[in-house]
Amino acid sequence: MNLKNFFIGLSENKFLNAFAQKYGLKLGSQSVVAGTNVEEMIERVKQLNAQGISCTIDNLGEFVSEKDAAIQAKNEILEVIKAIHSHDVDAHISIKPTQLGQDIDENFCLENLREIVDQANQYHIFVNFDMEDYTHLHSSFSLIDKLSEEYNNIGTVIQSYFYQAQEYIEKYKDYRLRLVKGAYKEPEEIAYQNKKKIDQNLIYLIEYHLKHGKFTSIATHDDRIINHVKKFVDDYNIPKDKFEFQMLYGFRNDLQLQLAREGYNFCTYVPFGTDWYGYFMRRLAERPQNIQLVAKQVFNKKTNTMIGLAAGAFLAGRMTKRKK
Numbered sequence: 479m480n481l482k483n484f485f486i487g488l489s490e491n492k493f494l495n496a497f498a499q500k501y502g503l504k505l506g507s508q509s510v511v512a513g514t515n516v517e518e519m520i521e522r523v524k525q526l527n528a529q530g531i532s533c534t535i536d537n538l539g540e541f542v543s544e545k546d547a548a549i550q551a552k553n554e555i556l557e558v559i560k561a562i563h564s565h566d567v568d569a570h571i572s573i574k575p576t577q578l579g580q581d582i583d584e585n586f587c588l589e590n591l592r593e594i595v596d597q598a599n600q601y602h603i604f605v606n607f608d609m610e611d612y613t614h615l616h617s618s619f620s621l622i623d624k625l626s627e628e629y630n631n632i633g634t635v636i637q638s639y640f641y642q643a644q645e646y647i648e649k650y651k652d653y654r655l656r657l658v659k660g661a662y663k664e665p666e667e668i669a670y671q672n673k674k675k676i677d678q679n680l681i682y683l684i685e686y687h688l689k690h691g692k693f694t695s696i697a698t699h700d701d702r703i704i705n706h707v708k709k710f711v712d713d714y715n716i717p718k719d720k721f722e723f724q725m726l727y728g729f730r731n732d733l734q735l736q737l738a739r740e741g742y743n744f745c746t747y748v749p750f751g752t753d754w755y756g757y758f759m760r761r762l763a764e765r766p767q768n769i770q771l772v773a774k775q776v777f778n779k780k781t782n783t784m785i786g787l788a789a790g791a792f793l794a795g796r797m798t799k800r801k802k
Contacts, residue, residue: 510728511538512750516554516561519750522727523567530738531746533569534606534724535562538751539577545586548579552590556597563601570604572747575618588621592628599631604654606695609635611662612669619646626653633693637661638680639669647683647691656695656724657683681706688716695745697724704737718742 512522523533537555542548555573562569573594579587598605607622609615622634633654636646640660647655659676660669670676680698684707687694696707704723711721722743725734738744 510726510749512727512748514750514752516557516750519558519748520561520565520567522750523569523748524565526746526748527568529735531734531744532722533567533746533748534572535569536572536574536608536747536749537577538749538753540574540610540753541576541581542579543581545579545582548577548582548586548590551577552594555594559594559598559601559603562603569748570606571598572606572608574608574610575621576610576614580614580617580621584617584621588624591621591625595625595629595632599629603631605632606654606656607632607634609637612640612664615640635697636683638683639664639676641668641670643679643683644686647686651687651691653691654693654695655687655691656697657687658697677703685710688721689714694721695724696721697747699725699730699733 512519519535523535526533535558537551537558539551542551555571555578558571562571571594573591575587575591578590578594595605607618609618618634622632625632633656634650635656635658636643636650637658637660640646647657657680659680670679677700681703684694684696684703688707688711696703698704707721707723710716711718718741722745723737724745724747727746727748734744734746
């Protein structure tokens with residue numbers, strides 16, 4: 479098993495997710511999650527804004543299977559939108575359709591999404607649709623297409639590990655897009671498995687959208703890709719108001735501030751809430767080097783205990799399956 483699959487396995491472990499929700503703050507999750515409620519999150523956003531950094535806010539949660547939970551998530555996101563407006567912070571929101579009923583009923587999900595997008599539109603707030611695993615990909619694009627007939631304050635994510643990513647970048651070039659490598663375990667029939675090819679495809683997507691697209695969010699912690707983008711925009715005289723760099727809250731804080739001070743638009747992806755464990759494990763799966771990037775900021779003695787428990791539980795589960 480490679481390291482990426484290991485962390486994805488941890489992200490899907492229900493016991494560990496429940497354990498992390500209960501003991502998250504004690505385990506050091508505040509280093510990667512901007513609080514558990516709207517008030518705490520808004521304070522973190524204000525601090526980032528004061529440093530010249532904008533934010534995209536994620537009310538953590540996904541793969542909801544009950545309507546009541548989806549409605550609760552919708553109401554929480556509406557509260558976030560109101561808070562962005564009332565506090566006049568430089569921020570927009572990122573949402574996951576699976577948190578809002580995509581796996582329950584697509585029309586139910588669409589109505590929840592419409593209510594969110596409509597309220598955000600009234601306040602001139604942008605809404606980004608996070609992309610999840612391949613099984614939800616086409617449904618998510620369908621939801622975006624339907625809402626785009628009514629609203630123009632929405633955008634989405636293109637994941638470079640998909641073979642079809644170049645097709646998506648052309649189809650959605652008139653949208654504001656976040657470009658990423660991808661953080662889920664996908665079969666080789668539909669996605670690149672080789673890091674070099676994933677990186678090459680990401681660079682292609684970035685260059686294409688910078689030259690032909692509306693606005694590009696370059697979401698990476700990879701120095702090589704960041705430096706490539708810097709040179710590319712200089713060589714092609716691409717104005718800085720056409721793109722931004724984007725990183726995760728709690729990751730590479732010094733570099734985030736450095737890029738903002740260099741005059742680049744910078745946006746921090748700010749998650750908040752108690753459902754942080756799966757999110758964090760997928761960030762490590764997406765780029766295992768992230769372990770090194772957050773080691774000093776995230777991993778304290780208690781957090782190391784959590785990772786140790788996680789590893790032990792996951793490996794024990796694997797061994798049990800093999801014995802059956």
